[in-house]
Amino acid sequence: DADFQRYLYRRIVAQLDQLGLKTGVGIALDPQTGAILALVNIPSFDTRVFIDRKRNEERIALLRDEHEPLFNRGVSGLYSPGSVMKPLLALAALHEGVVTPDAEVFSSGLLEIPNPYYPEESSRFLDWRAHGWVDARAALAASSNVYFYAAGGGVPYPAILERRGAFDSNGVGIKRLNGYWRMFGFGAETGIDLDAEGIGFLPDPREKEIRTGTPWRLGDTYNVSIGQGDLLVTPFQLLNFIASIGMSGRMYRPYLFAERPSMLLRDYAKEFQAEIPVVQQGLRDAVEKPYGTAYSLSDLPMSVAGKTGSAQVRGNTRVNAFFAGYAPVDTPQIALLILIENAREGSLNALPVAEDALRWYYEKRLSRGGAR
DSSP states (O other): OHHHHHHHHHHHHHHHHHHTOOOEEEEEEOTTTOBEEEEEEESOOOGGGGTOGGGHHHHHHHHHOTTOTTSOHHHHOOBOOGGGGHHHHHHHHHHTTSBOTTOOEEESSEEEEEOSSOTTOEEEEEOSSOOEEEOHHHHHHHTOHHHHHHHHHOOSSGGGBOSSSOBOTTOSOHHHHHHHHHHTTTTSOOOOSSSSOOOOBOOOHHHHHHHHSSOOOHHHHHHHHTTOTTOBBOHHHHHHHHHHHHTTTEEEOOBSSTTSOOOEEEEOTTTTTTTHHHHHHHHHHHHHSTTSTTGGGTTSSSOOEEEEEEEEETTTTEEEEEEEEEESSSSOOEEEEEEETTOSSGGGGTHHHHHHHHHHHIIIIIGGGTOO
């Protein structure tokens, strides 16, 4: 969609300029077919530089640019996804019976785990705020770290669990979680019709011990449970997964060229028919509830579901900001991912771009059909 491509490019550039930043990604696709509506990679470059012999200096500058404008971040970039991966853990935990939809965890703002060798000491795993009691839907909407620490890695003491419902204090565990990553398309190519597609990196206890000489610990499971640690994914993998939730379990191969037919990659609708509506509601609540992390999108003229994420990188010295979502929620016609690298205010830096892009798409493409 050339007009939307131009709009999204200009909007992301404006956001980066306002923040004094240089790098970002924007991807939009049709979740019903996988057709790519827009693919923005910033910084970009003028392709004519490589066919004009008089522009040698410009070519050299591009090749030396520390921000790598020739690198297609959307297709080849590998990123810690942050909280945008929490819906996957929610599906896994619900499907494995680790949690029931109404089971609640209490987040005081952190989770303290006693050191088995030095009981008087403890390790602290932080939430981004104290959320109180949260179930699966509220944990997704508010993005509670403590809930997903417990769902992914379990807790050695279950006192914070089970105000109601059922919650297995052992958690999903890294072995099963690794299997679910692969089930939903991570660690593999999406099959997009562009070169040099990345596959990411899925952490594994054996691989870590061979590489680092240290064993896998509970804290490692906690980190990957909230999309941090060594877990790496591509923007297309991430958007494809979120789009498939909107499509109730159907995931299509993304494609750029119209000659390429639409192809269903995965269909987990039947296997997860009980779990998908819970996660869908959590993503919708993230936009519609005042405590939702994407509540700023609630005034859009169509219903939106989505997930924000802030991923700490480079030794926690930088934060990448994500938003990934779909609209309208009942019959999704657009799935959108916005990534702002080195964001200063976490996911808040991605939301204004997402809001404007979704509003543009509604007004220019969907409103005549009365989409809700």
